[in-house]
Amino acid sequence: MDKASxxxxxxxxYALHDxxxxxxxxxxxxxxxxxxxxxxPNPGQGSASSSSNSxxxxxxxxxxxxxxxxxxxxxxxxxxxxxxxxxxxxxxxPAPAVVPSKPxxxxxxxxxxxxxxxRSSTRRNSTSTPVQKSNIFADMxxxxxxxxxxxxxxxxxxxxxxxxxxxxxxxxxxxxxxxVTHIIADSSFExxxxxxxIGQKSLxxxxxxxxxxFPSDCIQFRRILxxxxxxxxIPGRPAPKLxxxxxxxxSASSSSxxxxxxxxxxxxxxxxxTPHNSLTNKFATPGSVIQPHGSLxxxxxxxxxxxxxxxxxxxxxTPGPNIVKETPLLRNRPQPxxxxIVKETPIKGNSYYTHLAxxxxxxxxxxxxxxxxxxxxxxxxxxxxTADTAATTSYAASGQLPGKHQDDLDLIIATxxxxxxxxxxxxxxxxxxxxxxxDSHENPRKNNPRTSEKIKTKGxxxxxxxxxxxxxxxxxxxxxVGTREGNGGSMGTxxxxxxxxxxxxxxxxxxxxxxxxxxxxxxxxxxxxxxRRHPYPLLTASAALKLPSIGPSLASKIEEIASTGNLNQLDxxxxxxxxxxxxxxxxxxxxxxxxxxxxxxKGYTTLEEIREKEKLTEAQKVGVERHADFGRRIxxxxxREHGRVVEEVAREIDQGLVLEVxxxxxxxxxxxxxxxxxxxxxxxxxxxxxxVLDRIVERLTERGFLKAALAASxxxxxxxxxxxxxxxxxxxxxxxxxxxxxxxxxAERGAALLYFTGNVIFNRSMRLLASKKGYVLNQRGLYLDVxxxxxxxxxxxxxxVEGESEQKIFEILGIPYRPPEERNx
DNA sequence: CGGCGGTACTG
DNA sequence: CAGTAC
DNA sequence: GCCG
Numbered sequence: 001m002d003k004a005s006x007x008x009x010x011x012x013x014y015a016l017h018d019x020x021x022x023x024x025x026x027x028x029x030x031x032x033x034x035x036x037x038x039x040x041p042n043p044g045q046g047s048a049s050s051s052s053n054s055x056x057x058x059x060x061x062x063x064x065x066x067x068x069x070x071x072x073x074x075x076x077x078x079x080x081x082x083x084x085x086x087x088x089x090x091x092x093x094p095a096p097a098v099v100p101s102k103p104x105x106x107x108x109x110x111x112x113x114x115x116x117x118x119r120s121s122t123r124r125n126s127t128s129t130p131v132q133k134s135n136i137f138a139d140m141x142x143x144x145x146x147x148x149x150x151x152x153x154x155x156x157x158x159x160x161x162x163x164x165x166x167x168x169x170x171x172x173x174x175x176x177x178x179x180v181t182h183i184i185a186d187s188s189f190e191x192x193x194x195x196x197x198i199g200q201k202s203l204x205x206x207x208x209x210x211x212x213x214f215p216s217d218c219i220q221f222r223r224i225l226x227x228x229x230x231x232x233x234i235p236g237r238p239a240p241k242l243x244x245x246x247x248x249x250x251s252a253s254s255s256s257x258x259x260x261x262x263x264x265x266x267x268x269x270x271x272x273x274t275p276h277n278s279l280t281n282k283f284a285t286p287g288s289v290i291q292p293h294g295s296l297x298x299x300x301x302x303x304x305x306x307x308x309x310x311x312x313x314x315x316x317x318t319p320g321p322n323i324v325k326e327t328p329l330l331r332n333r334p335q336p337x338x339x340x341i342v343k344e345t346p347i348k349g350n351s352y353y354t355h356l357a358x359x360x361x362x363x364x365x366x367x368x369x370x371x372x373x374x375x376x377x378x379x380x381x382x383x384x385x386t387a388d389t390a391a392t393t394s395y396a397a398s399g400q401l402p403g404k405h406q407d408d409l410d411l412i413i414a415t416x417x418x419x420x421x422x423x424x425x426x427x428x429x430x431x432x433x434x435x436x437x438x439d440s441h442e443n444p445r446k447n448n449p450r451t452s453e454k455i456k457t458k459g460x461x462x463x464x465x466x467x468x469x470x471x472x473x474x475x476x477x478x479x480x481v482g483t484r485e486g487n488g489g490s491m492g493t494x495x496x497x498x499x500x501x502x503x504x505x506x507x508x509x510x511x512x513x514x515x516x517x518x519x520x521x522x523x524x525x526x527x528x529x530x531x532r533r534h535p536y537p538l539l540t541a542s543a544a545l546k547l548p549s550i551g552p553s554l555a556s557k558i559e560e561i562a563s564t565g566n567l568n569q570l571d572x573x574x575x576x577x578x579x580x581x582x583x584x585x586x587x588x589x590x591x592x593x594x595x596x597x598x599x600x601x602k603g604y605t606t607l608e609e610i611r612e613k614e615k616l617t618e619a620q621k622v623g624v625e626r627h628a629d630f631g632r633r634i635x636x637x638x639x640r641e642h643g644r645v646v647e648e649v650a651r652e653i654d655q656g657l658v659l660e661v662x663x664x665x666x667x668x669x670x671x672x673x674x675x676x677x678x679x680x681x682x683x684x685x686x687x688x689x690x691x692v693l694d695r696i697v698e699r700l701t702e703r704g705f706l707k708a709a710l711a712a713s714x715x716x717x718x719x720x721x722x723x724x725x726x727x728x729x730x731x732x733x734x735x736x737x738x739x740x741x742x743x744x745x746x747a748e749r750g751a752a753l754l755y756f757t758g759n760v761i762f763n764r765s766m767r768l769l770a771s772k773k774g775y776v777l778n779q780r781g782l783y784l785d786v787x788x789x790x791x792x793x794x795x796x797x798x799x800x801v802e803g804e805s806e807q808k809i810f811e812i813l814g815i816p817y818r819p820p821e822e823r824n825x
Numbered sequence: 826c827g828g829c830g831g832t833a834c835t836g
Numbered sequence: 837c838a839g840t841a842c
Numbered sequence: 843g844c845c846g
Contacts, residue, residue, distance in 0.1 A: 589841085590839095591840085593839085593840090594839060619841095674842095711841075711842095723842090725841080725842085740842080779842095
């Protein structure tokens with residue numbers, strides 16, 4: 001069911017650093033997303049700052065929204081703006097051994113708040129925000145480092161920690177350290193930095209030091225996670241003197257000796273730790289121990305716990321969100337030229353190759369290839385999403401776009417819009433143009449009269465160019481600009497007013513992509529695209545909020561970037577080794593997010609380790625062995641040669657077979673990620689063709705051309721979708737190549753051709769177009785009247801309108817035919 | 826709160 | 837069915 | 843993480 005699948009899906013997800021909102025699984029409706037609170041306006045706030053004196057050096061940070069709408073605290077001058085208690089309050093210095101009873105916080109104990117985002121409340125309805133969301137951090141004393149809330153992100157972290165029961169201490173560490181149970185360090189801090197920050201030579205073992213993603217992870221999973229997980233560890237901290245204690249033992253013992261929790265937390269199996277562990281409890285160091293499934297063992301016996309358990313397990317093992325620094329983004333890559341000429345395929349000599357071999361993922365160096373094409377024409381979710389973004393965003397601000405990739409797509413859309421057939425449709429565009437807001441909304445439903453006008457002016461130009469295939473070609477690969485290391489704050493460089501923001505968000509996006517949070521990554525991509533189309537510098541959250549695809553969370557991040565030049569969350573600029581490994585493993589054919597993550601958690605970092613220690617599926621074996629090969633681009637000429645060989649053999653078997661090399665080759669691109677070959681025959685049944693495919697494969701294998709099979713259609717008469725994925729090699733001195741055979745019924749060859757020729761972005765826009773007109777376009781054909789039931793289930797196949805001819809599909813959709821070379825969106 | 830594309834093969 | 841690929 |  002949906003619920004189930006959702007849960008399992010979220011199994012994959014990581015607790016995010018600052019996820020301002022909790023994923024909010026179904027069971028925990030009680031945890032209102034923080035964002036909601038943030039949005040809520042702040043009516044009477046008069047007494048708030050009634051604070052006063054009390055210059056105790058140390059205080060608790062009370063970030064908790066008091067009423068149900070406060071927030072937006074002001075950190076006037078950077079330093080701890082903390083609240084000052086109205087009533088003078090003793091510095092908190094509980095005796096170490098004594099468990100401090102939870103102090104009641106004075107009502108007036110709070111930050112100063114300020115109205116900051118005027119329009120905010122209109123955008124999202126404000127959910128009521130419980131003052132205390134949970135109590136998982138009860139009796140924990142957090143000392144944040146840096147110990148201030150200058151940074152909005154940190155501010156939020158403090159706030160959230162507090163909302164979940166933690167005491168967040170500010171002020172001199174010296175004075176408060178007896179109370180401190182946890183040091184929450186900014187991810188950019190290493191152990192020495194921390195010592196320096198608090199002015200200590202060393203730290204007692206009982207104080208837990210974790211990275212600042214720890215609290216948010218705990219909150220997300222509503223458990224105190226094991227702080228010893230690598231993603232929370234602070235680099236450089238000396239190993240504890242105590243011998244390492246097996247987790248099992250610990251969790252066992254701890255689960256029984258756990259302190260009580262609030263009813264709610266019990267319900268949620270939140271295990272609480274006792275504070276001030278040290279003396280009495282040396283082994284069961286708080287946090288260290290607490291395994292989420294302390295209580296899971298109980299559950300184990302119940303019928304359904306499988307999922308639960310799994311989830312819990314995942315929780316423990318979830319690697320922290322580490323930011324990947326460089327990741328080539330599609331949009332930054334140079335646009336391919338569509339010249340047929342293949343001049344010396346640019347294989348950056350051996351360096352590229354060896355680079356790959358040297359355990360760096362193949363995808364790293366795409367920017368270096370002077371001809372770039374999407375690595376994976378159809379499978380890459382990124383491409384998909386990018387396409388989506390572009391497809392739905394249209395022409396806006398064409399002028400400002402110095403040849404970005406989306407231009408092409410915009411063209412398609414613009415073209416479509418201009419087409420007579422579509423004119424009557426609701427092809428909307430954006431809303432008013434009064435503000436700086438240059439954007440079009442994604443799914444606007446209104447038919448703005450001015451729209452057509454705009455299309456004519458702006459779109460007119462586009463549509464003109466649309467007639468000229470190579471529009472996007474000359475685009476200057478703007479990769480240098482703004483990509484430079486430039487630490488400088490607002491380094492605008494010629495590119496755009498918000499390059500810095502875009503760059504930072506891009507890093508986050510690739511981070512989430514790497515860590516298998518595809519939809520969050522999608523949101524980032526959309527946001528980036530939106531920002532990119534915004535011709536003015538974004539300075540405040542409220543301004544950013546006005547852009548489409550930018551919500552509260554991103555808006556606050558944008559403001560932070562605009563003001564500080566970067567994002568605290570990103571400070572970890574250094575790509576962690578875990579991330580590198582993750583990336584490496586994800587690059588292996590047959591290895592996806594699950595496996596890659598599992599392996600990383602096991603501590604593997606190289607292919608060799610995997611090869612030796614892991615049991616692999618057949619495909620994965622090939623993937624590991626040929627990792628370097630598969631990572632390499634295939635020169636167009638070589639693709640052609642592969643095609644030739646296959647065709648030759650095919651013809652020996654049946655003269656009537658029709659073969660076509662699809663994919664990026666068909667689009668005329670100079671180097672391809674793989675080889676896609678369609679096999680069909682007029683009047684032939686699917687079953688026959690399938691038999692033929694088997695024979696072809698057989699022969700090619702004998703011949704030594706095909707080296708390995710990765711996946712193949714089931715023997716039975718797979719009417720359609722008969723396919724064969726594998727590897728081929730032209731000659732012993734060349735790399736193995738990924739090659740796909742696709743058996744297609746004659747009647748569907750047009751749709752198949754269209755679909756498998758791509759590129760993804762183009763496909764996307766075609767689909768979008770089709771759906772706007774009430775069609776469904778897929779790899780089998782163009783359908784009309786596909787009826788979907790409630791649960792998005794297809795009730796009716798719909799009637800096939802066209803599948804044989806690409807041209808006709810274009811025709812029916814009402815757009816001019818575009819030869820493959822012009823489909824490089 | 827659910828959707829974010831839709832389908833097929835492997836184990 | 838989950839994981840992966842296209 | 844955003845949108846309808």
